[in-house]
Structure formats: C-alpha cells, structure tokens
Amino acid sequence: MNPCERWPRLWLGVFPTPLHRVRRLRDDASLLLKRDDLTGFGLAGNKARPLEFLMADAIAHGCDIVVTGGAPTSNFAGACAHASAVAGLDCEVLVADGPASTVPIRLARACGAAVRATGGDRALIEDAIAKRVIDLELEGRHPYPVPRGGATPVGALGFASAAFEVHAQLEDQGVDPTRATIVLPVGSGASLAGFIAGSAAMDLAWRVVGVSVSRPAPQMASHVLALAAACSALMGSRPATSGAFTIVDRTGDVLTEERADDMGAARFMRESEGILLDPHYGIPTFEVAWTMTATAEQPVVLWQTGGIPAAVESLDAGNEHERRVLTPSGSM
Ligand SMILES: Cc1ncc(COP(=O)(O)O)c(C=O)c1O
The missing domain is CATH 3.40.50.1100 (Rossmann fold)
Structure with a gap:
C-alpha cells in the first residue's frame, strides 16, 4: 500500500499523468515519457504533486x-x-x-x-x-512557510507517491519496473528526494538518475538524501541509501555552444513528439535520458516536468539553430 495515502492531500492535478513511448523520435527508441507537463493544474507541471500535500498540511495546521x-x-x-x-x-x-x-x-x-x-x-x-x-x-x-521548490519532507511526499504511480503504470504496460531507468530533473531536490523515498518504501531497486541544474552533484546528493530520509520518517518506511540514485551534474552550462545544440534538441522534440522542453530543466534532462537509451537497461523513463513559461520564452532562440538528427546510437 502507498503510505502517502494516509496523509492529507488537497487534490489539484489529474493523476496518474500519462506514461507513453516516444512516437516519432526513433523507431526503436526505448524512451518512455512521464507526462507531468500534463498534471492539469494551471502551469504547475510536476509542482502540483508537492503542492497537494503542502496545501493540505497548511490547512491541517490551521494556517x-x-x-x-x-x-x-x-x-x-x-x-x-x-x-x-x-x-x-x-x-x-x-x-x-x-x-x-x-x-x-x-x-x-x-x-x-x-x-x-x-x-x-x-x-x-x-x-x-x-x-x-x-x-x-x-x-x-498563522503563516505556513514553504521553502523554494516545496523542498520539505511533506512536499517530498508528492514524488514519493509518484514513484508508486509510475511503478503501477510500468507493470500495467507489461514492463518490468526493476529494469527501468528513471531520469528526473533536479532543482530544489524535492522531486528526487520524494522519488527515492517512495522507491525505498516499495523496496524497489530501479535505477534513478537526477539531472542537477543548479547545485553541484555532491552537494545536491547529500541534500537529497537527508530530505528523503525525513520523508521516509513521515511515511514510517525504511530510508533510501546513497546507492539508490546518481546525480548527473548539468550546472553552469548556460550560453555555451552546447546550449545552442540543446536548442536543436528542443526543436526536434517539439516537432516530432509535440512536446515543449524548457531550457533549464527539460533540455538537459532530455539529453541525459536520450544518451542513456543507448547504454542503460531498458526502458528509460524521462520525467517531463513542465516548465512551459520558460519553454515559450526560449522559442525564438530555438529557431536560430539547426535541427539536429538523433542517431540510432543514441547520440545527438
Ligand atoms: C519545470 C521544472 N522541472 C523540474 C524542476 C525541479 O524540481 P525540484 O525542485 O523538485 O528538484 C522544477 C523546479 O522548479 C521545475 O520548475
């Protein structure tokens, strides 16, 4: 049973969000998209998940x-x-x-x-x-403080629950979850922390990869582990270990040649899959996930978190760059 279900929750989004294979990017692509851009709550994307628990907690505390x-x-x-x-x-x-x-x-x-x-x-x-x-x-x-990104143990429950959600979807689709690689963008770390807490609660050893865009990998890893442990304590489940996830460091690559290439990837996703990638989270995470389809256990699940405002802002920049071809080897 999902222990998050015992926690008060103010429903904001529409869950589960879709999980589907890429349709046109590459015939043999073993890339699944988890569509948290479609949570259905305004422009919140993945942020609807922590907010459901945070809002309910604020109300429960009389704030x-x-x-x-x-x-x-x-x-x-x-x-x-x-x-x-x-x-x-x-x-x-x-x-x-x-x-x-x-x-x-x-x-x-x-x-x-x-x-x-x-x-x-x-x-x-x-x-x-x-x-x-x-x-x-x-x-x-009676104020209720919410740190950046909703990165509290209660906020992390949102993605602990998401781990249960995607596990059930993979099983429904006939995919062995233990063979999956899950790739998530990491800003505040709330999503990744919750996800590994939920994974530990299920005793599930799938491969979880966080793509950190704002803090260096070692710093983010210890922050995520501590937050996950606090979330596990809330759920009364065993905590995740440091081996439960890896972090790819994608900090500090703004305005480089590499970023210009990223814009080509954004255009490709937009015009093949119909998906808008934002430059801060979506593009680097897509790139890491795509590269992994060549080497990782299959399938790779790319968590598409939203970021629509920044994706729209970056549209003009993207038009200046050539579309890049995604090769069957997984490189771009
Ligand atoms: C679009 C988008 N994706 C991913 C993230 C990262 O999520 P987290 O802050 O839980 O690490 C954010 C954070 O603001 C975001 O806005």
Whole structure:
C-alpha cells in the first residue's frame, strides 16, 4: 500500500499523468515519457504533486497564509500562489531579483498573492521567508512557510507517491519496473528526494538518475538524501541509501555552444513528439535520458516536468539553430 495515502492531500492535478513511448523520435527508441507537463493544474507541471500535500498540511495546521519565494522565473512560486488561492489561503511570494513581470509572477499576482522583492542574493530567500513568518506571527497571522521548490519532507511526499504511480503504470504496460531507468530533473531536490523515498518504501531497486541544474552533484546528493530520509520518517518506511540514485551534474552550462545544440534538441522534440522542453530543466534532462537509451537497461523513463513559461520564452532562440538528427546510437 502507498503510505502517502494516509496523509492529507488537497487534490489539484489529474493523476496518474500519462506514461507513453516516444512516437516519432526513433523507431526503436526505448524512451518512455512521464507526462507531468500534463498534471492539469494551471502551469504547475510536476509542482502540483508537492503542492497537494503542502496545501493540505497548511490547512491541517490551521494556517491562513502561505509564505514562499524564489527567482522571478520560479515555476514553483507561481504554482504555490495558484494552489494557495484554490486552498482558500492568502499567499506571499518573496522574489530575490524583483520586481519582475515573468509569467510565474504574473500568475501569482493574478491569484491574489502579494509579491515582495527582497533584493539581494537568491540563496538568502529562505532567511527572508523565516523573517517574514515571524513578522506575520507578530501581526496575529498563522503563516505556513514553504521553502523554494516545496523542498520539505511533506512536499517530498508528492514524488514519493509518484514513484508508486509510475511503478503501477510500468507493470500495467507489461514492463518490468526493476529494469527501468528513471531520469528526473533536479532543482530544489524535492522531486528526487520524494522519488527515492517512495522507491525505498516499495523496496524497489530501479535505477534513478537526477539531472542537477543548479547545485553541484555532491552537494545536491547529500541534500537529497537527508530530505528523503525525513520523508521516509513521515511515511514510517525504511530510508533510501546513497546507492539508490546518481546525480548527473548539468550546472553552469548556460550560453555555451552546447546550449545552442540543446536548442536543436528542443526543436526536434517539439516537432516530432509535440512536446515543449524548457531550457533549464527539460533540455538537459532530455539529453541525459536520450544518451542513456543507448547504454542503460531498458526502458528509460524521462520525467517531463513542465516548465512551459520558460519553454515559450526560449522559442525564438530555438529557431536560430539547426535541427539536429538523433542517431540510432543514441547520440545527438
Ligand atoms: C519545470 C521544472 N522541472 C523540474 C524542476 C525541479 O524540481 P525540484 O525542485 O523538485 O528538484 C522544477 C523546479 O522548479 C521545475 O520548475
């Protein structure tokens, strides 16, 4: 039984999201797409999963206002404001580099959230959230702090549950889950942490690969492991070990020749599979997953997490680059 089902949950998305083979990319491709771009909750993509648990937890604790933050481009920040509105809670979004009129910030404002520019370093957002929570308590409010990306043990339950979901889908499709390689993008680490916690709860040793786009692999690995352990403690299940996942480091490759090549991959996915890849998470994760189809145990499951605002923003840049041909050897 999925232990996450014992936890309060405010349904926001439509689950399970589809799991299907790529259709036109390559005839023999053993690449499966897990379509969290289709969670059905606004522009939230994969972020609908942690938010279902976080919103229910806020309500269960009698909170009346959610305080979160992030970069102006943070999908999570916009989705958190959206979810708060649906949950009947006020919301404040603290933005490091504000003021900005990105899609996530516009969504947050449209959902009635107060958007505050904190100035300074993005890494200090957690401190700014903690300070704002104290101020709100002094005002007699009951704030619910949500760190960037929803990376709390409760938030991680979203992807712990997703591990159960995709396991059942693979079995339904006649695929042996123990032979699968799951490839996920990693920003805050909430998704990967939850996923390995859920995998450990099932006692399932499939191969899990995180593609880290913001923090170096060793730092991210210890963060993910600690968060996963806290999530396992909530579920009352055994914790994941460091051998349960690997992290591929894709940090710091912005505006390089390689990135220009990535845009070709984005165009290819758009025009063959009909999928919009965002440059921060979707493109590097696709590239890693695609390369793995040549070497890994089959199938490779690419977690397509959404990122539609950034995908749309990058459309013009993508047009400048040639379409690249994906060869049967798996290289691009
Ligand atoms: C589109 C998209 N994919 C993946 C991620 C990474 O998820 P996580 O923060 O849980 O590591 C994010 C995080 O913001 C995201 O917006």
